[in-house]
Amino acid sequence: MPLTIKVNEETFTPRQQAVLTAALDLLVENGDGLTMTAVARRASCSKETLYKWFGDRDGLLTATVQWQAAKVRMPQVDRSHLSAKALRLSMEQFARDLLTVIIGDVSVTLNRTAITHAAQEKDRLGLIVLENGPMGIRRRLKPILEAGKDARLLRFANSEDAYRTFFGLVVRDVQIRLLLGDSTLTQSNIEANIEADVKAATDQFFTLYGVEATHNRE
Template sequence: MSAEAIPSERQQAVLDAVLELLVEKGDALTMTAVARRASCSKETLYKWFGDRDGLLSETVRWQASQVRAGNFDAQHLDSSALRDSLRDFAANWLSVISSRTSLALNRVAIGGAGSPPNTLGAIVLANGRFAIGERLKPVLEAGRAVGLLHFDDTEETFRTLFGLVARDVQVRLLLGEAIELKPDEILADAQRAVTQFFALYGARENPAKPGH
């Protein structure tokens, strides 16, 4: 599959099966096990995804596609719309990274970090963190273009927002702490992160004139 292709419903079922197996078995994932769980042939898996790395790459992309940058109209972007878009992104992202499947995927990738080549780690970075960054950066740049945000480096600005949203929650979850993030708590955390982000990068709505 190409990076731009949207998986069919049948292919999505296969990717969901991969995520289930990662939760259950960790890195002990084989094409045979996926074919059995998804009730399809290995030949079909190879035709659709190429090989195990291709299957894992598409699985990570499928998981990361659940994190959306939020809807906005660049032609009519105001402070309220921008804040809502960033809040929706933050809440969506927190929901995804705290899910059992996301935690399992990241734990497997981290587990192989000390044994090069860490193929899954590279896949997770390229199709997860980096892809999500490229998805959100246009929102930040649209805010800067209309004078709602002030920053020089888009990547650094995204990393700041990323840190404000995640804090230490993902690390604690990955290490096994039993944190239950309820929807209202996730929304409150997302709103807090956006408020803090605007305190750092938001343009002053009524800047004082020189000498006043």
């Protein structure tokens, strides 16, 4: 099974972070050509060091995907004194990080490569990306949604459904259009509208699940 651990900036040493960044750069440049030898050469380290740190190529790929997904930070909230404002700000931060990450060349290339590998049953990259990318990101936000429910700021029957709704409101069709090479969708245009898109998605989510909004609909 793919390795799954809680990842943040402290999970990897600065030297390991540099290696993983080199691996991500190679993925963007070569897509399918990520090898232990290439990463060792780009990062100016030995293959023995890579094997010691990551185990094998799958372990390196797992850590690389986790490092990329960790750029979508887990919101920090005080569960015992959670306010509607703090909850909204934490969700806006999550949405901002999510959009910023998925529109980047690294994520687009990584997802395209993983989809190709999964279709060809070439290796485990597809499963590694699924478990440590989208699933890992999901695990960062669901506790915040549940904290909002416990604080009686949100109302929903299932946190998974609530997460999927928020994810859909934030991402919309942006990711699939990027993956399919929509030339009318440019990174600069998306970046210019991120703040407006983040606010709109969060407002829509609270209209659907905010306690005050649901009371008004009853």
